[in-house]
Amino acid sequence: MAKSLVSFEAGEAIEDIVEALNRDGGVIMLNLAPPELMDEVYDEILANSSEHERAAGGDILWPEGNKTVGGLAGISSKYVEQLVLHPKMLEIADAILKPQEPMSTRPPGVDVPAADDAWPYTRFRRLEVVDDGHGGKQLRANGTGDAGPYCHHYNLGATVMLEVGRGAGNQCLHRETAIYQPWVAHLPEIREFILSVNWAGSEFRSDNGATRVVPGSNHWSEDRIAQPDEVAHAEMPKGSAVAWLSRTLHGSGASEKDDGRRAFFASYIADWARQEENQYIAVPPDVATKLSHQGQRIIGYRSSPSLGWVKGRDQENLLRDGKSSPL
Numbered sequence: 001m002a003k004s005l006v007s008f009e010a011g012e013a014i015e016d017i018v019e020a021l022n023r024d025g026g027v028i029m030l031n032l033a034p035p036e037l038m039d040e041v042y043d044e045i046l047a048n049s050s051e052h053e054r055a056a057g058g059d060i061l062w063p064e065g066n067k068t069v070g071g072l073a074g075i076s077s078k079y080v081e082q083l084v085l086h087p088k089m090l091e092i093a094d095a096i097l098k099p100q101e102p103m104s105t106r107p108p109g110v111d112v113p114a115a116d117d118a119w120p121y122t123r124f125r126r127l128e129v130v131d132d133g134h135g136g137k138q139l140r141a142n143g144t145g146d147a148g149p150y151c152h153h154y155n156l157g158a159t160v161m162l163e164v165g166r167g168a169g170n171q172c173l174h175r176e177t178a179i180y181q182p183w184v185a186h187l188p189e190i191r192e193f194i195l196s197v198n199w200a201g202s203e204f205r206s207d208n209g210a211t212r213v214v215p216g217s218n219h220w221s222e223d224r225i226a227q228p229d230e231v232a233h234a235e236m237p238k239g240s241a242v243a244w245l246s247r248t249l250h251g252s253g254a255s256e257k258d259d260g261r262r263a264f265f266a267s268y269i270a271d272w273a274r275q276e277e278n279q280y281i282a283v284p285p286d287v288a289t290k291l292s293h294q295g296q297r298i299i300g301y302r303s304s305p306s307l308g309w310v311k312g313r314d315q316e317n318l319l320r321d322g323k324s325s326p327l
């Protein structure tokens with residue numbers, strides 16, 4: 001029997017969703033957004049991108065017959081405000097990436113109070129300043145553990161509209177960690193640091209290019225080859241979304257149908273890893289200022305106490321003046 005992913009409705013318990021996601025490496029979230037919104041996002045993307053940007057695929061990553069548009073956060077505010085910042089997706093991202101500063105529980109516009117720790121690096125509580133016994137001091141690890149936080153916050157990774165057209169072949173099955181290889185291979189115990197989401201901008205079916213996900217492959221050794229009967233197709237109605245983890249094998253599917261498939265992809269990446277797409281070129285400050293505070297923050301216009309700071313800017317929102325850099 002063909003494999004499948006578990007599907008959830010928006011109202012179902014986050015614990016059950018996270019359990020399935022950690023077990024299978026992927027889940028389907030049904031009907032999270034109205035289908036009309038998907039058309040509005042598409043119209044906004046088309047209105048604000050050129051033919052040149054709507055480049056056709058033609059290599060192993062984007063097989064011929066596929067079309068992609070990047071930089072979505074800079075050309076579609078609806079994509080940012082209503083899909084990327086969808087409350088259910090942020091709840092899932094918070095539960096998977098375990099940021100110190102969650103996105104789903106802090107109301108938009110409310111700033112984080114300044115932390116009172118003397119030394120910003122100790123806020124993760126895995127480091128402490130100790131006397132070295134010789135009149136000096138040293139930063140020392142003070143324990144590990146799985147409880148988190150795994151990052152200070154998370155940012156948008158890549159944002160792409162992915163259209164699979166008639167005759168397109170299967171995308172190469174891959175893990176999102178590939179963008180950080182070979183470096184992450186040196187860190188086998190690394191905590192989860194990427195959550196990927198594909199929003200269905202049209203119906204997703206196994207015959208029109210639905211994302212293929214290999215349930216359980218997030219627990220496999222990386223040299224195992226997936227067999228056809230181990231692959232699930234993320235079939236779902238327009239307005240639904242499929243989410244997967246960084247070590248889950250996946251790829252877009254082949255299409256034999258004229259109607260193809262349209263997806264709006266977004267990844268959420270821990271703040272300490274480089275964002276896959278350069279969001280500060282894709283969404284320059286004059287464009288970002290038109291987005292909400294939460295929109296600006298998820299793009300990456302914020303910093304942790306130790307990474308990404310800009311002197312003279314507010315750590316919570318680098319588009320504002322402030323004095324939050326550690327130096």
Ligand SMILES: O=C(O)CCC(=O)C(=O)O
Nearest residue numbers: 162211251252253263265
């Ligand atoms: O479009 C899909 O179905 C998969 C896309 C993907 O794997 C990616 O963008 O990394």
Ligand SMILES: [Fe+2]
Nearest residue numbers: 174175176250
């Ligand atoms: Fe991928």
